[in-house]
Structures are given as C-alpha cells and as structure tokens.
Amino acid sequence: MTVPEIDPARPEVLFDPVTAYGAAREESPVARMPVPGMGNLWVVTRHEDARAVLADPRFELNANSFMRPPGIPEHCLEHLRTMSEMDGPEHLRLRRLASPAFTARRAAGFRPRIEAIVDALLDALPDDDPVDLLAHFARPLPMDVIGELVGIPAEDRPKWREIGAAVVGGYGPEFIAAIPATIAEARNAVRRRREEPGDDLISQLLHVQDEDGDRFTDTELVTLVWQLVLAGQTPTNLIVNGLEALLAHPDQLAALRADPALMPRAVEELTRWVGPQLLTAPRYTKEEVTIGDVVIGKGEPVTTAIVAANHDPRAFPEPDRLDITRTPAVGHLGYSHGAHFCLGAAFARVETEVALSAVLRRFPDLALAEEPRPTPDGGTWRLASLRVRR
Secondary structure: OOOOEOOOOOHHHHHOHHHHHHHHHHHOOEEEEEEOOOEEEEEEOOHHHHHHHHOOOOEEOOHHHOOOOOOOOHHHHHHOOOHHHOOHHHHHHHHHHHHHHHOHHHHHHHHHHHHHHHHHHHHOOOOOOOEEHHHHHHOHHHHHHHHHHHOOOHHHHHHHHHHHHHHHOOOOHHHHHHHHHHHHHHHHHHHHHHHOOOOOHHHHHHOOOOOOOOOOOHHHHHHHHHHHHHHOOHHHHHHHHHHHHHHHOHHHHHHHHHOHHHHHHHHHHHHHHHOOEOEOOOEEEOOOEEEOOEEEOOOOEEEEEHHHHOOOOOOOOOOOOOOOOOOOOOOOOOOOOHHHOOOOHHHHHHHHHHHHHHHHHHOOOOEEOOOOOEOOOOOEOOEOOOEEEO
16 A cells, blocks of 8 residues: 655645645545654544554553654753643643543533633634734633633733733744743642632642542642643634634524524534644554554654544545534543543633634624635644624
C-alpha cells in the first residue's frame, strides 16, 4: 500500500484541511507528515483506527509529545507538565481527584453564571457595524468563564483577558510572556482560596480527598489552573467557527432559529464538522504496531487526524454535509477519546451552547459582513476575524 504524505505547510493543507486530510484518508488509513525537529510523523486518518489508537496503551504520551518553545522561565517548567502529558498511574491519580469537579451536572449548574458573562459581553459590544465577534466576544469569553470558575476577583479579570488573548493567539513571544503571568496569577488564586474559601473550583479541589486520604498539592492545583487556561481557549475558535458555518448555511441557521431546543445537538455537529483541533498530540509506540497494512516500528511518533476522522464516511453518512439534526451512531473525536478525553468537555459544551444561543437570539438579522479568512495554523482551524452585521 502506498502511504500518502501530508505536508502541513502547503497552502492546500493549511486552507482546506478537510479536503487535504480526506484525500489521504481515502487512500490509506495512515499517512506520513514531515515535521521539523521530529522527522516523519505517522498520521492515522480513519475514525475507527483513530479511536482505537487513542484508547490503546501501546501508544504513550511522553516528554517528546509536547514541544516547549524556548524562553520559558525555569520556575514555570514544573507547572507545564499537565495531565494531558501524563499516562498510566500518574495520570489516573490526578484525573480521579479532578473529575468530580468537571461533571456534566456541575457544568449544568454553572450555566447561569456563564449566561451572565455572555450577556455582559454582548451588552458591551461596540456600536460599530460591522463588528468583529471574535475580538469583542469569542476571544474574551473563555477567560471570563475561567475566571468565574476558579474564583478570580473582578478587578483581576482584565489581566486574565490579556493572558487569554495571548494564549489563543498561538505560540509566539506573547504566548511565552503569558506563561509566567498565568503561573503567578494561578499561585495567587490558590493561596487566596486556601485562606478564604469560596464557591469556586479551586475551593472545591482544595477539599477533595480520595479514600486513601490523597489530595492535590498546591503545585498540582497551580498546574491544573494553567491547563484550564490553555485548554479552556477552545470555545473561542469553536464559537467563531460555528457561527461562520451557520451563517454560511442558511437552511441550518433557519432550522436552529425555528427550534432552539436543537442547540445541544447543533453544538455536537459543529464540533464534528468544524472543530478547531485538527490533530492530537503525538503518541509514541511502545512496540511494533500494524494499522491496516502499515507497520509502524517501536518508538515512532503517531498522531490522529481529528479533522479526517470526523469527516470519515465510514463513521458519518454524508460527512461533509452540515446537519444540526444529525444523531450519529458513533461519537466525534473533537474532545479526543479514551483516558485523555477532555476533562472540561462538559463545560466547553455548555459555554458554546450558551454563547451561540445568545448571539442568535439577540441578533435575528445577523449576517456575514465579509468572507472570513482562516489564520494559517497547521494544528488549529481558526479564523482571523468574524465581522458581522447585526
């Protein structure tokens, strides 16, 4: 079998990843991708195989799975190795301690507080017409939600918004500068809540204890806050991608406006259809593994192409058709799968539902003011702006 190559720097991959990865998927269950500093990366393209890899202990995350940009201060490094980078008992211990705070029930209970944040941001939109919903709504929203979730005082929220903007912007000088700022603010938040407990996530986690008496250390809690900041920016791009998709598909938008109860299903379909994460973090084979007819040697890096798996016709009938009424027999991989299924998925779903619902309710005549341009990013599908008329 010929193994196709996907070059993430080529324009056709950067600006139309669904087509590019889809072509590779139909040719082979596995492709190769040249990555500077890593050599060739194996890319699993089909839904069934991707799902299997993400749940298979023969594929492990290790120190090479996450590239550290140069220039990060030494005192921050202990907080950058999050649960996302751990496997086995170490990961299981932290996951077990954290999971009760991230249930769907807790996310549902947090919905009114998200609704208040969303309403405040929409109230504060500039009078400009058109207005950029990325800059003035979707970008600040996640950090305001995280601030509310972890108990950040109102007077400190502007600093957290700046941090969020730098993090969602991707790797660069602003991102590196945001790391020590985030760690410092997270330390302050943990210290504050140890002294003055409140109705927030950190206060809850400070009192978590398993049957053996195990608890989070302060270092682990600071690291968890950093993980929330990093992963919690996903709704920014999902909200913008989802709004653009709905505005570009008037029939789907009309169906959703006619029946707002479809919103949870619409969010799942939008996550599948235009979710921001294209690839998972590379895992390394602990032994020789065969996928399809392709033999992958021990110690080689393997990623799963979420963008290809979520558009796989073997898993989703007519996968390239946006259908907010879809009830697929299998789940999309927008939040990964297996032991590393996104810890905050329930909160991300609620946040996205609330944001999309409020925008559509507030602006019945919403329309694109211009064709949105994607930001070239080999790992994330994200737009440079979303300028709309109200």
